[in-house]
Amino acid sequence: MTLHIDIPEETFSSILAKAFRNTAFVTGFVITLLILAMAVVSYIWTPYDVTKLVISDKTQGPSLAHWFGTDHFGRDILSMIMVGARNSIAVALVAVGIGMGIGVPLGAFAAARGGLVDEALMRINDLVFAFPALLSAIMITAIFGPGAVNAIIAIGIFNIPVFARVARAGALAIWPREFILAARAAGKSSTQISIEHVLPNIATLLLVQGTIQFALGILAEAGLSYLGLGAQPPMPSWGRMLFDAQTRMVVAPWMAIFPGMAIVITVLGLNLLGDGIADILDPKSRRQR
Amino acid sequence: MTTYLLKRLAISLATLVLASIVVFAVLEILPGDPARLMLGMNASADQVELLRNQMGLNAPLALRYLHWASGLLSLDFGRSYTYSVPVIDLVRERLAVSLPLALIALALSTIIAIPVGLFSASRRGRAGDTISMGAAQLGVAVPNFWFALMLIYIFAVWLRLVPAGGFPGWSAGVWPALKSLLLPAIALALPQAAILARVTRSALIEVLNDDYIRTARAKGLPYRAVLWRHALRNAMIPVLTILGLQFAFLLAGTIIIENVFYLPGLGRLVFQAITQRDLIVVESVVMLLVAAVIAVNLIVDLSYAVVDPRLRSRQ
Numbered sequence: 001m002t003l004h005i006d007i008p009e010e011t012f013s014s015i016l017a018k019a020f021r022n023t024a025f026v027t028g029f030v031i032t033l034l035i036l037a038m039a040v041v042s043y044i045w046t047p048y049d050v051t052k053l054v055i056s057d058k059t060q061g062p063s064l065a066h067w068f069g070t071d072h073f074g075r076d077i078l079s080m081i082m083v084g085a086r087n088s089i090a091v092a093l094v095a096v097g098i099g100m101g102i103g104v105p106l107g108a109f110a111a112a113r114g115g116l117v118d119e120a121l122m123r124i125n126d127l128v129f130a131f132p133a134l135l136s137a138i139m140i141t142a143i144f145g146p147g148a149v150n151a152i153i154a155i156g157i158f159n160i161p162v163f164a165r166v167a168r169a170g171a172l173a174i175w176p177r178e179f180i181l182a183a184r185a186a187g188k189s190s191t192q193i194s195i196e197h198v199l200p201n202i203a204t205l206l207l208v209q210g211t212i213q214f215a216l217g218i219l220a221e222a223g224l225s226y227l228g229l230g231a232q233p234p235m236p237s238w239g240r241m242l243f244d245a246q247t248r249m250v251v252a253p254w255m256a257i258f259p260g261m262a263i264v265i266t267v268l269g270l271n272l273l274g275d276g277i278a279d280i281l282d283p284k285s286r287r288q289r
Numbered sequence: 290m291t292t293y294l295l296k297r298l299a300i301s302l303a304t305l306v307l308a309s310i311v312v313f314a315v316l317e318i319l320p321g322d323p324a325r326l327m328l329g330m331n332a333s334a335d336q337v338e339l340l341r342n343q344m345g346l347n348a349p350l351a352l353r354y355l356h357w358a359s360g361l362l363s364l365d366f367g368r369s370y371t372y373s374v375p376v377i378d379l380v381r382e383r384l385a386v387s388l389p390l391a392l393i394a395l396a397l398s399t400i401i402a403i404p405v406g407l408f409s410a411s412r413r414g415r416a417g418d419t420i421s422m423g424a425a426q427l428g429v430a431v432p433n434f435w436f437a438l439m440l441i442y443i444f445a446v447w448l449r450l451v452p453a454g455g456f457p458g459w460s461a462g463v464w465p466a467l468k469s470l471l472l473p474a475i476a477l478a479l480p481q482a483a484i485l486a487r488v489t490r491s492a493l494i495e496v497l498n499d500d501y502i503r504t505a506r507a508k509g510l511p512y513r514a515v516l517w518r519h520a521l522r523n524a525m526i527p528v529l530t531i532l533g534l535q536f537a538f539l540l541a542g543t544i545i546i547e548n549v550f551y552l553p554g555l556g557r558l559v560f561q562a563i564t565q566r567d568l569i570v571v572e573s574v575v576m577l578l579v580a581a582v583i584a585v586n587l588i589v590d591l592s593y594a595v596v597d598p599r600l601r602s603r604q
Contacts, residue, residue, distance in 0.1 A: 135544060136575075219432050272426065
């Protein structure tokens, strides 16, 4: 038997119509799509080969041939930004996956069980929060060796308590509701209720937090690879490009300007997307409009 | 109230003890023998063994933890392998850079964020609000180290107003030292200010809907007075929370910025210590930072209880 819950039903098309009227959502969505497309296109085509060094073309300013200029090895900056997008997106996305995959069940479990289990899980959460995230991520990557995989793990670990907290808070607000009581009366176990009724109702919350953590992950990855702890050369990464640019700021400022702008635009897009989704789907913010 | 205080305090202490066990355990399972590292690859096994005994590395695990933890409590962190000086001296020296940097950044971010948040909230939905929140949205997206590079390019390379990096030390005079902390502080403050401005705005908007604001307006107080005296004061709780978090972040989060500007701060110390496997320095600094984060969180929690009477009665 399935229980059907009638929350003031919004049809998919009415949400969609609302979404297209929301400037933040549309802007964020378009930017995110463009960045994703850029990363995908880089697998089949880039203006230049990023692995080929053309020393005769080194540190050339932006031109028609090289829109964003070239670096100290004569590599095309635009091509490197395109390929670097893959790395940023992959690291941040998998880190969000780790955080959601472990954090959400933990948070939902804590909310469902309550009492001592809840208390214990939340204290562990506090423990992880007490460690400065960036410093710990740096420690993890420095100790276990630099590279994209360890960067993912380092960033992912600190996503876990974030999602656990959001999932728990969301679930706690759902549990006292009447339809949960009905599901209980129908003899469903708390795990079943968590999966079938609580999770769908906190999905929006998780989606919004997901885009925020995605954006933060991109910033964190850039920081790690700036310190030489992220993806290793020759694989281009936005943070590494900024590191290479630093000592050449006087002769080739474009080496620093464009990769940085790529980060800013990506993070901006994701944040706008998150704000937009929250705006569209959260009744509270709708009322405040 | 006392129960609440004691409970918070107990939780904080327990977190601190757990954190110290985690730090100790993680560094314990790391590959690499500190004695071997200190003596170099050519040392004989006997020499290494002798040094291990001298350093107390052969004692039982629990005993070493207790020894280490009691050392932390008396601020005796041991000696750095690479610098051969007591860790506490290194920390004190580096804090002289990191602490002022964090404080200046925090002050800058507050000075920018609160007026912007006030401005935005009072012009909600109008052009001024849209523009300043758009700017805040942009500020949140800027990686502080990239912003730092741009600042270096404009103010150090181009205009030659400030040094591009390095730190002359406080002995060189307050002004030259402050000058070299200025760009890093601005770079750190911008994204923080953007976040804080957004929080201030939304906290204010929430408060401005409350009944007592209407009452204050109804009794004839000018809008500006209501905003500053009634709304801002009541909106300060979430703002203070974020400020507390940001201060904790600033203490630890300056690693990258200190690297960009070649500042001899705590972050750079710990980063170099990590790469040189100077574990005593790493564990001491990490523990200090964890303690700082826990202390700041505790203070923020307690300030909640002071401001919000409902929390006091809750057990």
